[in-house]
Amino acid sequence: METGFSFASLRLEPDGTLRRGEASIHLPPKELAALRLLLEHAGEIVTSNELKEAVWGEVHLTADSVPRCMSSLRARLEPEQCIQTVYKRGYRLTAPVRRHGGAHSATLPRLAILPFDTGYNVAGHLGPAIAEEATARLTATRTPMVSVLARDSVFTLARQGLSAQQIGEALHADLVLTGTLLALPSHFRLRAEMVRVQDGTQIWVEDMLVSNDRAAALDSELVERLAFRLGHSSSISLAASDAGDTQEPVKRDAYENFQRGHHEWQTLERHRMQDGIQHLLRAAELDPSLLAAQVDLVNACVTQTLYGFMSPLVAAEQIRRIADGIPDLAENAPAILPALGWVSFHVDHDLPTALQMFAQCAHLPHDPWTTRLRVMFALSRHRFDEACALLRAALIEDPFAPWLHARLAWAHHLSGHTEESVDQIERSLTLFPKHESSHFYGAVILAFNGNAPRAARLAEELAQGSPYFDIATAVHAYAVACAGNRREARSMLERLQWLSRERFVLTAFNPAVYAVLGDEEAAIADLRAGAEAHCPWFFQMLADPRLKPLHGHPEFEQMRATLDQLESTAAQTLQYRY
Numbered sequence: 001m002e003t004g005f006s007f008a009s010l011r012l013e014p015d016g017t018l019r020r021g022e023a024s025i026h027l028p029p030k031e032l033a034a035l036r037l038l039l040e041h042a043g044e045i046v047t048s049n050e051l052k053e054a055v056w057g058e059v060h061l062t063a064d065s066v067p068r069c070m071s072s073l074r075a076r077l078e079p080e081q082c083i084q085t086v087y088k089r090g091y092r093l094t095a096p097v098r099r100h101g102g103a104h105s106a107t108l109p110r111l112a113i114l115p116f117d118t119g120y121n122v123a124g125h126l127g128p129a130i131a132e133e134a135t136a137r138l139t140a141t142r143t144p145m146v147s148v149l150a151r152d153s154v155f156t157l158a159r160q161g162l163s164a165q166q167i168g169e170a171l172h173a174d175l176v177l178t179g180t181l182l183a184l185p186s187h188f189r190l191r192a193e194m195v196r197v198q199d200g201t202q203i204w205v206e207d208m209l210v211s212n213d214r215a216a217a218l219d220s221e222l223v224e225r226l227a228f229r230l231g232h233s234s235s236i237s238l239a240a241s242d243a244g245d246t247q248e249p250v251k252r253d254a255y256e257n258f259q260r261g262h263h264e265w266q267t268l269e270r271h272r273m274q275d276g277i278q279h280l281l282r283a284a285e286l287d288p289s290l291l292a293a294q295v296d297l298v299n300a301c302v303t304q305t306l307y308g309f310m311s312p313l314v315a316a317e318q319i320r321r322i323a324d325g326i327p328d329l330a331e332n333a334p335a336i337l338p339a340l341g342w343v344s345f346h347v348d349h350d351l352p353t354a355l356q357m358f359a360q361c362a363h364l365p366h367d368p369w370t371t372r373l374r375v376m377f378a379l380s381r382h383r384f385d386e387a388c389a390l391l392r393a394a395l396i397e398d399p400f401a402p403w404l405h406a407r408l409a410w411a412h413h414l415s416g417h418t419e420e421s422v423d424q425i426e427r428s429l430t431l432f433p434k435h436e437s438s439h440f441y442g443a444v445i446l447a448f449n450g451n452a453p454r455a456a457r458l459a460e461e462l463a464q465g466s467p468y469f470d471i472a473t474a475v476h477a478y479a480v481a482c483a484g485n486r487r488e489a490r491s492m493l494e495r496l497q498w499l500s501r502e503r504f505v506l507t508a509f510n511p512a513v514y515a516v517l518g519d520e521e522a523a524i525a526d527l528r529a530g531a532e533a534h535c536p537w538f539f540q541m542l543a544d545p546r547l548k549p550l551h552g553h554p555e556f557e558q559m560r561a562t563l564d565q566l567e568s569t570a571a572q573t574l575q576y577r578y
Helices: 029-040 048-055 065-077 103-107 126-140 151-159 164-170 212-229 249-265 270-286 291-306 312-324 334-347 351-360 368-380 384-397 402-414 418-431 436-448 452-465 470-482 486-499 510-517 520-532 545-550 554-577
Strands: 003-007 010-012 018-020 023-025 083-086 090-093 097-101 110-113 175-183 187-196 201-211
Touching: 003 384, 010 029, 010 384, 029 048, 029 065, 029 090, 048 065, 048 090, 065 083, 097 384, 110 126, 110 151, 126 151, 126 175, 126 212, 126 249, 151 164, 151 402, 164 175, 164 187, 175 212, 187 212, 201 212, 212 249, 249 270, 249 291, 270 291, 291 312, 291 334, 291 368, 312 334, 334 351, 334 368, 351 368, 351 554, 368 384, 368 402, 384 402, 402 418, 402 436, 418 436, 436 452, 436 470, 436 545, 452 470, 470 486, 470 510, 486 510, 510 520, 510 545, 520 545, 520 554
Parallel strands: 110 175
Antiparallel strands: 003 010, 003 097, 010 018, 018 023, 083 090, 175 187, 187 201
């Protein structure tokens, strides 16, 4: 069975059917073969000779056979422009690609690795850290022994209190790995249990002991035991995570700082994120070869900017500094490339370079941070079908990731698909009634679509639970303004203005409030401030239907023309280059 692929707003089924939404696109056999080759090597240059061999075999060709085939294929993919001609070298597919189906993946057992419970006197971050590192190692193995299910979905269901058996059933897993980490006087004891989901049978138990000063070695021990139990001990490389196995105290200390920092910054709580960044900085200082800490620092900087906790210019400076310190970045740390693409677009307004960065990492599989940036990039360019396709493809792999569901509702909202946005946010609120992303996007979408009282309740809960999340306050102001409480909405906006005198405050969501209040000039002023601050939400806001009252305003139309100019310049630049 062939592998299927999702890319841009298109989906190539395993049987060779190419679809855009529900519509099918006819591909002649040679163009289908060429597209499959490009998809198999997404982000890489495929030479004309490689295309000739794969598509035509030993048949003699004229010089223009490959260019004509590629030109025809491009025409069938329009309006998507995802095949790049690399002068004198070949062709490259630049869109992010997701695989689905395939005979090999279907034969691998599906494994869910739960965050390990922690006993008394064990740091709370260690249980999840061991599970995450084991997931990362098994996923990175060249010869997979299992298909490891997405971390976000597994951890979300675990936080909801589901049993190992229930989690396995919800995710259609074959196996679930669970267990407990305990602290003994001089050792850590990890008890790992493998459960077969079909009948709930505990098929094996392993007890692992390591000394207290070698906690970082637990994930190595765990993966080694897994490999042995699954009959792959000779084919798995366990050297992937360097720091966890080392006996050097400095590297052990670096890895332990990384584990703590990795846990803290992903809480998405302002002060804990900042503490996490300090741990990651310490880890990188102690062991510059620990690239996982560098990748986490980059992702933390971007995330802090999206949440309004850090200025985009400050984040861009830190991201560039980290990237400049890593030789051969595309080979050694490709997970940093999406963040560099984000910097190139939002901070530098250099769309050709941004496209190049995203093209170089098109082969990366779904993970929360890579997919977030791919989706943000598509939404900022107003490529809503592409963003929805990325989100739906990710949801196939990660069906219980709350942010994916909520962000899909936001993508529908930006595209003007009101019914789809409301249906999707209701689904998100049903599945994840307490999650921040459901509340945040739920407040926006429900207030815009006539349910302001409920939106105000959601926004109030979010603002109370995340007092330093400034854009939650802006969303709360929007909801209460839609509910008719104009004075309270203005009071919230004034509070944000006062805060902006003390620290960075992201203003991207304020203009919608001013638009409801009928203050067009204040809305334009905050949009202007967002543009000057290189706000990562700025271009998305220009598509936000809540800002329809600003349509026709000369400065607003000039802002919208900026994006058109970036796209036009990029098209001309790429045509000139290639």
